[in-house]
Amino acid sequence: MKKFFWGVATSSFQIEGHIENDFTEWEREGKFKKSGLDPVYANGANHWLMWKEDFDLLEKLGVNAYRFSLEWARIQPEPDKFSEAALDQYDKMIDYLLEKKIEPFLTLHHFTHPEWFHKISPWHDENSIEVFYRYVEKIFSRFKDRVKFWITFNEPLVWVMAGYGEGNFPPGIKNLEMMMIALSNILEAHKNIYDLIKSTSKESKIGIAKHFIVFKRERDWFLLDKAVRNRINQFFNKMIPDAFVTNKLIANFPTLLKFEKEIELNNKIDFWGVNYYYRLYTKFRLSLDNPFHFYTKHPETDTGWEIYPKGILKILKMISNYGKPIIVTENGIAINNEEVRKKFLKKHLKFVFKALKHNIDVRGYFYWSLLDNYEWLYGKSKRFGLVFVDYENNFKRIPKESYNFYRELIQSYSEKYKKLEREKEAR
Ligand code: IFM
Helix, strand or coil: CCCCEEEEECCHHHHCCCCCCHHHHHHHCCHHHHCCCCCCCCCCCCHHHHHHHHHHHHHHHCCCEEEEECCHHHHCCECCECCHHHHHHHHHHHHHHHHCCCEEEEEEECCCCCCCHHHHCCCCCCHHHHHHHHHHHHHHHHHCCCCCEEEEEECHHHHHHHHHHHCCCCCCCCCHHHHHHHHHHHHHHHHHHHHHHHHHCCCCEEEEEEEEEEEEECCCCCHHHHHHHHHHHHHHHHHHHHHHHHCEEEEEECCCEEEEEECCCCCCCCEEEEEEEEEEEEEECCCCCCCEEEECCCCCCCCCCCCCCHHHHHHHHHHHCCCCCEEEEECCCCCCCHHHHHHHHHHHHHHHHHHHHCCCCEEEEEEECCECCCCHHHHHHCCCCCEEEECCCCCEEEECHHHHHHHHHHHHHHHHHHHHHHHHHHC
């Protein structure tokens, strides 16, 4: 019987604290404020000091997997220097998870970089591929005996759009051509890392956690809305998975962007990580500069997103066409109302289970996130956690109602999953 992974996801910078990297540098230099934003990091959720307590919470939650990332700036504070102390702590963390029979899913890149990175080898520079590879070699040699699930990049397209499209993440560049070059270098890096891991650890599974959005056209009868929807959907949801079939990264937005690059990606992925949160509407707009308009129509969460549970099934169906196993690597909601979070979980899991019934090869579900944390441009104002973090009171952890609710869901769905798998095997 295939194992189903029940988990929660986090990322290092969003929870750890006690670190200097490209994001803290931006905050210190007031660069967020220049674009009207003022996130305050203030040691995230203090996880670097409280990880043991947090991992005990994982155990009580009843998960059998945990997705997290390593903080690059902590491990490689200077281009030629690796910190053994940082690696030692991550060692202990991984051992503690394994002791508790919790499978580590390790993300190698989740948005942040050492401060030196953008200065000497930013992602639009080809050298970045080698620089990141050297970092990953170090990580891999250290943890390969214990980590079997690797996520090379978290939401690579979202990151390049923020860093090179909007320019509101470091390195803060606004240039669509450079955005695509950076993305193609990231995918080259993925390919090399895939080969590196597979060359010594064939049994390892390697994926990308990709953000997917359901796009709906505003006016069903209007062909230009349909065209706009299809272009946006192709770019955001399909461009990267397509490249793993065709060996071509292609972006084509008339009047805005045309890019094509060959990358030998065919089959260089073992599973697709699905990060799913919401639906957006799309519309044709009479504008030569940018006719592609997309927006939220029903803002319901604290991040202004629509809650659209059926969307997770649509995305799972769509990505299943690429023929690889799927893991829901993120799904969650920022809200202070626990009734809404519980309903969110219940409804999304109902559709994940429906996908399993339709024989879609889903192998896991990770709620985002274990703890309230630093939500990038929003700072600490948005709370995605199953566990409340009292920032004013020594970062005290207080499990929310949804924490217990998720534990119960895991228990009942594990039974349903076993039954379904037995039925499938008997057929
Ligand atoms: O917090 C983020 C995470 O870092 C990446 N995926 C989306 C989450 C919620 O916005």
